[in-house]
Amino acid sequence: MDDRNSFDEFYAIVDSSRVFLDFYAPWCGPCNTMSPRFKELAQEADHVLFIKVNFDEFKGLCVSLGVRSLPTFISFDKGQEIARISKGAIPKKELKKLSRIL
Secondary structure, eight states: OOSHHHHHHHHHHHHHSEEEEEEEOTTOHHHHHHHHHHHHHHHHOSSSEEEEEETTTOHHHHHHTTOOSSSEEEEEETTEEEEEEOSSSOOHHHHHHHHHTO
């Protein structure tokens, strides 16, 4: 998403939807722990769009959103950031609570 079209596409989705983002990297241990939990929640929720963002591939986007540690989870409702958490591996129950804010 480092080119302008990708940024525009990303923000078009975020501005028009309820979105739960998972910022991760393949080399990040806590990210790998959280991945199955995130996928399970994505299957359970039908009113929220779940998106995984690879930090290494989309650094420009991560910088623009202020993502400084991994994993970071951010909830957006029609372009407004609702919640953010960046504290390593967390229980599925806590992740579910964050996604339910939407």
